[in-house]
Amino acid sequence: MKISVVIPTLNSEKTIKLAVSSSLKLADEVIVVDSFSTDRTVEIAEKEGAKVLQVKGSRLIARIEGAKHAKGEYVVNLDSDMYFSENFKGFEEKVIALGEITVGKGIVYKLMSADREIVHEKWAENLSVNKGGIIPRMYDRQLLLKAYEMIPPSLRDKLNAFEDSVIYYNVMKLYKGKVQFIPGAVYHIEDDSLWRFMKKWYKYGKNAKLLRGTEYERIIYERKSRPGLTLGEKVKLFPLMVIKGIPFALGYYLNIGNKV
Template identity: 90%
Template sequence: MKISVVIPTLNSERTIRLAVVSSLRVADEVIVVDSYSTDRTVEIAEKEGAKVLKVKGSRLIGRIEGAKAASGDYVVNLDSDMYFSENFKGFEEKVIALGEITVGKGIVHKLMILDREIVHKKWSENLTVLNGGIIPRMYDRQLLLKAYEMIPSSLKDKLNAFEDSVIYYNVMKLYKGKVQFIPNAVYHIEDDSLWGFMRKWYKYGKNAKLLRGTEYERFIYERRSRPGLTLGEKVKLFPLMVIKGVPFALGYYL
């Protein structure tokens, strides 16, 4: 079984080395799909052994073009601020969710640790397609390519938010098997400042306008809270919901 890792990038020089090096320890190839970075992202990725494609466009286009170029039986849709742990093993299904370990610094890091700890304990409820808090990142390549063909061209060209949810939604139209969850399979670097994190979610809200009037619009409303949580757990996650939700709503509705 061959594994290909696809990583879309744009000015990701700070984290891309770790992403590529860790990927090559567990995968047969790493494909970095760069949207014409102006920093050293491409140079670093190539030096560490990644195959680099330069494709101007959205994160979704990066995912698609990377999968087309891949040769593996499986494709892992990694982000440039993620890297693999020793728990990345034991693959049994065609759709696999990878539990994330939060690393970083600052208040955002602390809030995201709490969010992932709580959500991962309720992982079975959080794998639901429409409102789950865990989105699979590893797919059978042929299944993934068929799912990509189902996404409208208007979204492929521009979508930089909710792209992983759109991918999962279309995969599950085709796949009736089990979704596997592997705990603590990848590390995710979260060291944004509070202001930077809120600005990012504002941009996500603006980009999510592309989903209006499509079958994917339901993601915007159904993902407001994590399923399967107790009242106490919801209270603990309320601050994170606010710092995500307020800027997102401003970007989406204004």
């Protein structure tokens, strides 16, 4: 089985070396799709052995272009702040969710670590397309390409957040098999300050308005809380919900009718 890893980048020089080097230990090729970074992202990625494409457009466009150029039977949609663990193995299905291990420091790391630990313990409930907190990142390439064709051009050109959810939604309209979950398959770096983290969720809110009036709109409303949580777990994750939810709501409602 040949595996291609696709990594969208924009000024990702701090993390791209680890993302590429870990990928090439386990995959057959790494395709970095760069949105014309102004730092050393491209230089570092090429030095580590990645094939680099420079493409104008959204993160979703980057994902699509990477898959088009990929030669593997499977495509892994990795982020530039992720890298593989030794648990990335044992593939049995055409759609595979990669459990994430949070690494980093500070308050954002602590909150995201708690969230992922709880969600991954309840992975079966959290693989729900609309309500779940786990989004698959590894797909049969032909299945993935068909799913990309189903996404409206207006979203392809603009969507810089929730693209992984939209991809999963479309894949599962085509795929009737099982979704495999591999615990601890990748590490996810969470080193943002609280302010940067909230700014990121403000941008997510702005992007979410692009889904208004589409079949994907339900994803936004149905993912307000994780499924299968006890009251104690909900209390534990409440601070994270607030830190995400307030800037998200501001980005969403303050930008209704405006361009992203």
